[in-house]
Amino acid sequence: MARGVLLDLSGVLYDGNTVLPGAIAAVLRLRAARLPVRFLTNTTRQSKRQIVAHLQRLGFDCAADEVFTPVAAARAWLKANSHQPHLLIHPALEEDFADCRMDGPVAVVLGDAAERFSYEGLNAAFRALMAGSPLLALARNRFFRDRDGELSLDAGPFVEALEHASGIKAKLFGKPSADFFLAAAASMGLDPADLAMIGDDAESDTAGALAAGIGTAILVRSGKYRDGDEQRFQPAPSAVVDDITAACDLILAAQRD
Known part of the structure; x- marks a missing residue:
């Protein structure tokens, strides 16, 4: 029950x-x-x-x-590990990272960036990873049901592309991360x-x-x-x-x- x-x-x-x-x-x-x-x-x-x-x-x-x-958990990681974010996210999400520190080592934070998933944006994230930055994935869903009723690519394929290119495994903060579910359970x-x-x-x-x-x-x-x-x-x-x-x-x- x-x-x-x-x-x-x-x-x-x-x-x-x-x-x-x-x-x-x-x-x-x-x-x-x-x-x-x-x-x-x-x-x-x-x-x-x-x-x-x-x-x-x-x-x-x-x-x-x-x-x-997933943002709260990613922000907590950045604070605990004294990193500043290199953001590859949707513009609407930027306000959730507005008060993060802007000094210290860089961590690449990747969400569903939509049109920001350009070669330039992905390559800048790749170069940061190759310079030693960790990769923080807010989610790695494969696809989602878009507003037009059709399926669209979600963040997951881009997380895997950067993992493949850099050889760095992403730290996952959204579902299906166990920590995400356990945090919700703890709150109750x-x-x-x-x-x-x-x-x-x-x-x-x-x-x-x-x-x-x-x-x-x-x-x-x-x-x-x-x-x-x-x-x-x-x-x-x-x-x-x-x-x-x-x-x-x-x-x-x-x-x-």
């Missing part, structure tokens, strides 16, 4: 500016059952401020401290085994959660889900359902048993 719930955002709760059917009601049902909720996203085309505002604008009941992005004061994760990505969301020790991981057939995803990655999801409503039905039914 889950005592808390981790929710992916895009593809589970909303698609661009459209709330997915039943999503707002599902979050309210979880809260009514006194289940703490955390919103986990690898999205790096928006700052945390923008993500929280977007959720609230769409009608979701959420607070800033309930939203987890709960054991990871007492949590359920709901996501549309069989690799980063459900397999990543289970590998991190999350007790239950439910894959929804919305967002980026493709037929057969549940068989492509291990550990396999605990359950596969049509949408967020069905996922909440499973969680709440287990509470009643």
Whole structure:
């Protein structure tokens, strides 16, 4: 029985500016059952401020401290290791790094930079890596469902390109990093085994959660889900359902048993 719930955002709760059917009601049902909720996203085309505002604008009941992005963990690493960031990120994300130190050794920080993934931008990051900088990956998802409804390249292929060229393995801060899931669990004061994760990505969301020790991981057939995803990655999801409503039905039914 889950005592808390981790929710992916895009593809589970909303698609661009459209709330997915039943999503707002599902979050309210979880809260009514006194289940703490955390919103986990690898999205790096928006700052945390923008993500929280977007959720609230769409009608979701959420607070800033309930939203987890990879940026906070990357910033903590930079501070603890006295590095300044060499940013290869989307312009909207720059505000989250505005107060980072601008002296000391350099660390390459890579997110979904969209049009900034130019040869010039990638080569500047590559040269920094070859000079000894570490590579901090905010996410390494392969693709995402874009606003036009089609799949688009995410940060992962560019992380792997720089890893291949430089021979340097990236430090990962977003899903499926175990630390990312464990930080959300710690914020609720709960054991990871007492949590359920709901996501549309069989690799980063459900397999990543289970590998991190999350007790239950439910894959929804919305967002980026493709037929057969549940068989492509291990550990396999605990359950596969049509949408967020069905996922909440499973969680709440287990509470009643």
